[in-house]
Amino acid sequence: MPWSEAMIKSQTKLPASDPSKGRVLNYTAALNEALTLALELDPNIFVLGQGVDDSSGMFGVTKGLPDKFDSQRVFDTPLSEDGMMGVCVGAAMNGMRPVYLHNRPDFLLLTFNQLVNHASKMHWMDSGQTSVPMVVWAAIGRGWGSGSQHSQAIQSLLMPVPGLKIVMPSTPYDAKGLMLAAIADNNPVLIFEHRWLMKQQGEVPEGIYYVPIGKGVYRRRGDDVTVVGTSHILTLALEAVDGLGDQGITADVIDLRTLKPLDENIIFESLSKTGRLLVIDTGWQMSGVCAEIACLAAEKAFHSLKAPIRRIGLPDLPTPAGFTLEQFYYPNAKNISAVIQKMCQ
Template structure:
């Protein structure tokens, strides 16, 4: 049985952008619970983390909506300590890359405390990190390191794709009693979708079927879900029915939904925003190889970034980021169809370093 998401059956009356959905989740949680507070470099500044924290300081004051010193590691420790004292901190990093300064506290401390102190301590902590892409973000403003975090027991790792999930998953993350790595994608920030006004929760650890299909399962993370949906449209014109799964939570991973889907289609493509080697895509392929090998009609394939740092110039970035056509080519190959036409379609005159034409940089 495939789960029919409840949200799709609701009336799509109220629409918000992704960043507005995130803002609303934080806002509602801060109203509901006085121990929730948020800090990060630039959180209360005029840009408000691409709009996602705008207005919060005016509403909740500077004690609960804080800028902070450029001390990512210490401030993560401060957040952990405050959580021990009963607070529910949220830290926001404008890029995943900036959060790397805090990996010591995240991995050695936050992830381990509940286990290593025999279950006596808990660290409710949300670490928001944003993946940059395109517009010359280059090697240190665009890294997709979700696999690192998902490797660590004790952490939960969430990557919402839709505005609906961004809000619902963030509410769940803030209410969770564990450290949650909440990875947002800059190219999703202006996407629009249905978002109910009230507090609602999307459970952590549940993937979602975003498009039903029978021939091939495309399991995708974050922004690659949008590319996968485009690919599914293109494949449909060739009579190939692709099922698209939005992973949503990388850890704990919703293994059963993936296995269920592959059980039906017999084919798996994983489209991850990260690199190939040691990437999260490998985890999903391995899961299927170990648990559902006999269901497979073809060898599983991955659509990922090539194993090189992010180039800055658009001329090279165009060859760096995989898109819907790459997923289509992979699926066609799997189905024994020609890929010549698809490959020739990859050359395109549309600028590929912006999510849409409304994006004019710089960050």
């Protein structure tokens, strides 16, 4: 869809990449490389999903794979999201490693019976006799009328479910390394990608490497406030923080990279220095990722806090489709900047 491509390109703030640091790839090429390497590495890995073999190749993520691998390794599926998720669970329980791709997380809502009632629990319920090594991937949409049913960031709905892992990358390096780590993991791992990150470029090493699941990373170091988040909104936070230097405000910006398991320690470590916490998420604020992290901080790092915890997520409303309403709905770098300034007053 050229319209959405054009808009995503216009929305992407391309960070300066230094080719001297290594090879530069764009986000979808990094994911494509991860899948290619995984398929070459292990014959038990297979990639499926509606449209994985069409000409656009799932935003480019699966482009070329059907030519390189046979049709049992990379295949288009019936829509049947619930049924196909169960097929992945059953295949994973019996020696295979499916990687099931979806255009949007909204469609995963049809699969909750298999994800929540089955995939997540099988290993525990049968006392460790079975594993369910599978990856479920979906790209959060935004803008150009995606609207209420093509833009939902549902990570917080799955975060409380024992047995799942949830990954939310924000850079091409992480997208590749986390995809490879997710495929190598012996548990059901969900990867929530964001459509607006897909034009990003960055240093991506060749070959196989793994970004550890459950470990956050500092994207900026500062003294006044700790900003914690993942995925696309983290890039907005970086923009906000980078713009506050003139006012003498600096921040630790922590990219959690994975929401479950959650790297609490990096948050507490930073808080012990800054004493101020802003949690940001691409999903709903109500009972969301921000709420959980804020609660953890209040429970376990209260003594570090100098100011009330703040959170920025989506309002308690469905996503509007129209352009003007969307501008009111989504947080932006300016909102984030304003909240940080207020916290530091």
